Amino acid sequence: MPSPALTAWSTSSAAALSQLEAAHAAVGGTRAGRRTNTLQLNYAYVLLLSAHFQAYCRGLHTDVAQLLVDASDPEIGAVLDINLAFNRQLDRGNAQPATLGADFNRFDFEFWTVVKATDARNEARQRKLEELNAWRNAIAHHDIDTRRADLHPHEVTLAACRTWRGALNGLARSFDRVLSDRLQTLIGTHPW
Numbered sequence: 001m002p003s004p005a006l007t008a009w010s011t012s013s014a015a016a017l018s019q020l021e022a023a024h025a026a027v028g029g030t031r032a033g034r035r036t037n038t039l040q041l042n043y044a045y046v047l048l049l050s051a052h053f054q055a056y057c058r059g060l061h062t063d064v065a066q067l068l069v070d071a072s073d074p075e076i077g078a079v080l081d082i083n084l085a086f087n088r089q090l091d092r093g094n095a096q097p098a099t100l101g102a103d104f105n106r107f108d109f110e111f112w113t114v115v116k117a118t119d120a121r122n123e124a125r126q127r128k129l130e131e132l133n134a135w136r137n138a139i140a141h142h143d144i145d146t147r148r149a150d151l152h153p154h155e156v157t158l159a160a161c162r163t164w165r166g167a168l169n170g171l172a173r174s175f176d177r178v179l180s181d182r183l184q185t186l187i188g189t190h191p192w
Helices: 004-028 040-072 074-085 097-107 112-120 123-141 158-187
Strands: none
Touching: 004 040, 040 074, 040 097, 040 112, 040 123, 040 158, 097 112, 097 123, 097 158, 112 123, 112 158, 123 158
């Protein structure tokens, strides 16, 4: 059973991303080959994908924090509630590896160490997340400079967006499993 955050990622977020893919197909066609007039759709895909993944991560953090609060003495729970969300980086920054580590490490474990140990593919998925965030920031801040060695507009294709989405799907499933296991350790039961 998935967390409420993973359920939302797998349903409403997936539906929104699929709508964008449908718009892409309507503009660019479905056959192979270079299409014109799709670059802005690809940029939109990057922004939407990044936004939905951040919402998933923030939702998962909130779900875990609430379960810890609910499992605690009411007075201790109130302290936990305030401190687990205090200055949470996911509330103001991208869902990038450093942000995720800082916020999820609050649950008293090395988040990325455990995530990478859970699935050998997660190290490569983490790099894809970093790549996506580099593009998200460049697009959102209108900072795509063709002289930069690391970002080339022709690299933001529908195929690239699908690859990033696949990496995030894998990370989301791993995050859910890791946090469920962590809650098992902390409160004695798997919450999902």
